[in-house]
Amino acid sequence: MIRRATPNDVDGIIATNIECLPEHYPLSFWMEHIERWGDAFYVAEVNGKIVGYVMCRIEYGQGYVRNVMRTLGHVVSVAVREKFRRRGIATNLMLASMDAMKRVYGVEEVYLEVRVSNEPAINLYRKLGFEIVKKIENYYLDGEDAYVMAREL
């Protein structure tokens, strides 16, 4: 089941993040996103347990797809626990979040950074209509490069 995140979900969200990704954040960072951009923060729940999430923030800045100042939706982090992958959960989380970003926040373009080696995620984003618009060298702490991927909403 996909639903909006609440502050009560933060423990399960952080546990999912630690299990799935090397990029971790302080509790205050997760809470800030739930409080400020909660309409675009979704979780996937199975039998009362959080198995996936997508966390976004809304920004105003230069677009990648169209080179103009606009309202941007920044997908900060998305993850699904290993046992629950390949069932469309990340797709549904992203679709719910993108719909809310457009409807609630007036987002015109969505973007994110992804490791150049992260084929599953790159495939997921391509399927959702994102394109690689930029490469950022040495973006991650371990020195790996990032692709910026973006699409208009």
Ligand code: ACO
């Ligand atoms: N290999 C190749 N393509 C894949 C894979 C894979 N292992 N997993 C997903 N995809 C692609 C496929 O095209 C898939 O469609 P298909 O199953 O019909 O072939 C499509 O993505 C959609 O897959 P979903 O089932 O919706 O994705 P899932 O729920 O499995 O979650 C995710 C994908 C989030 C990337 C998951 O593998 C994960 O949590 N990985 C670790 C964390 C991570 O890398 N997160 C993204 C970091 S970047 C960021 O956060 C902005």
Ligand code: ZN
């Ligand atoms: Zn980012």
